[in-house]
Amino acid sequence: MPSAAAKSLAKLMRDLDFCMLTTRRTDGTLHARPMSNNREVEFDGDVWFFTASDSNKVREIEADPRVSLSFADPGNWTWISLTGRASVIHDEDRKRELWLAELERWFDGGPESPQIALIRISAGHAEYWNGEEGGEVDFSRE
Amino acid sequence: MPSAAAKSLAKLMRDLDFCMLTTRRTDGTLHARPMSNNREVEFDGDVWFFTASDSNKVREIEADPRVSLSFADPGNWTWISLTGRASVIHDEDRKRELWLAELERWFDGGPESPQIALIRISAGHAEYWNGEEGGEVDFSRE
Numbered sequence: 001m002p003s004a005a006a007k008s009l010a011k012l013m014r015d016l017d018f019c020m021l022t023t024r025r026t027d028g029t030l031h032a033r034p035m036s037n038n039r040e041v042e043f044d045g046d047v048w049f050f051t052a053s054d055s056n057k058v059r060e061i062e063a064d065p066r067v068s069l070s071f072a073d074p075g076n077w078t079w080i081s082l083t084g085r086a087s088v089i090h091d092e093d094r095k096r097e098l099w100l101a102e103l104e105r106w107f108d109g110g111p112e113s114p115q116i117a118l119i120r121i122s123a124g125h126a127e128y129w130n131g132e133e134g135g136e137v138d139f140s141r142e
Numbered sequence: 143m144p145s146a147a148a149k150s151l152a153k154l155m156r157d158l159d160f161c162m163l164t165t166r167r168t169d170g171t172l173h174a175r176p177m178s179n180n181r182e183v184e185f186d187g188d189v190w191f192f193t194a195s196d197s198n199k200v201r202e203i204e205a206d207p208r209v210s211l212s213f214a215d216p217g218n219w220t221w222i223s224l225t226g227r228a229s230v231i232h233d234e235d236r237k238r239e240l241w242l243a244e245l246e247r248w249f250d251g252g253p254e255s256p257q258i259a260l261i262r263i264s265a266g267h268a269e270y271w272n273g274e275e276g277g278e279v280d281f282s283r284e
Contacts, residue, residue: 020212020223022164022172030164030172030210032223034271068172070162072214081162081174129176 005135006142009128012078013043016071021049021121023060023067023086031060032070045139047082047121048098050107053090053114061086067121082126084139089118147277148284151270154213154220155185161213163191163263165202165228173202174212187265187281189224190240192249195232195259203228209263224268226281231260 002010022032035049047069051057061067065087071080089095095111095118107116126137144152164174177191189211193200203209207229213222231237237253237260249258268279 018214018216018221020162020214020221022174022210022212029208029225029266031225032164032210032212033269034214034221034223066171068164068174070164070174070212070214072160072162072176072212073216074160074214075217079160079162079176083171083173124171127175 002142003137005128006137008130008133008135009080009126009137010043012080012128012130013071016073016078016080019047019069019071019080021057021067021069021119023057024064025060026063031056033057035069045123045142047084047123049119049121050095050098050103051088051117051119052107053088053117057119058088058117061088061119069121077131078129080126080128082121082123084121084123084125086119086121089120090114091118094118144284145279147270148279150272150275150277151222151268151279152185154222154270154272158213158215158220158222161189161211161222163199163261164210164212165199166206166208167202168205173198175199177211187284189226189263189265191261191263192237192240192245193230193259193261194249195230195257199261200230200259203230203261211263219273220271222268222270224263224265226263226265226267228261228263231262232256233260236260 020032021035065085067086069082099111123139162174163177207227209228211224241253
């Protein structure tokens with residue numbers, strides 16, 4: 001059974017499409033860029049993104065998988081900070097399952113292309129703020 | 143003379159009050175939380191925030207000053223990622239200069255209180271996305 005905080009978090013994430021994915025460059029500095037999860041995935045502790053296989057983020061994740069995701073909807077006083085481990089997934093079935101036609105705007109080739117990979121972020125810990133409310137989720141206990 | 147990209151960045155930042163500040167915990171995992179800069183500061187490469195002197199973020203910055211800031215306004219397709227070095231500033235004159243009455247909501251005591259400090263983030267590099275536009279700013283060259 002998910003905790004009350006985990007349920008609140010999943011509910012907030014349902015409405016948030018974009019986030020910033022922060023990785024580490026090899027020189028130790030942090031590096032963030034906007035990512036979209038296309039609101040297609042019911043959040044269960046894993047967040048999935050498509051990426052170009054040869055992107056900086058793939059290189060940075062392979063060098064250090066400890067990443068964070070920041071979701072922000074300031075108009076609704078909602079913020080989520082999620083810390084986790086990222087992995088780069090090349091599985092064609094999984095890519096086909098998560099592929100959406102609108103992704104063709106961002107990526108040349110379909111889910112079969114080796115130039116396109118998935119990033120899976122397995123959440124370790126999350127914190128959320130929603131108006132005067134807020135909470136923390138420790139995924140090792142969920 | 144600021145570059146065209148630096149001018150675009152400063153213009154975008156003027157409308158963005160909140161951001162997520164990402165620091166590193168001592169175990170190496172990343173840690174982000176929302177921060178407000180109260181829209182009071184014309185961005186010139188430094189971003190200022192008030193903080194409680196004994197907060198986790200102060201401890202994390204003192205252990206590793208390499209931080210990032212993520213600004214997001216998905217409704218306007220605007221994102222900013224800023225990487226820089228943070229320092230904790232206790233200067234009372236500077237605190238008085240940047241203090242706003244509305245901060246009393248968040249902090250007990252005024253700018254004279256040693257329990258309240260400033261965090262200054264000196265930008266090293268920034269990247270921004272605004273609709274189909276975007277750019278990068280290297281502050282060592284500005």
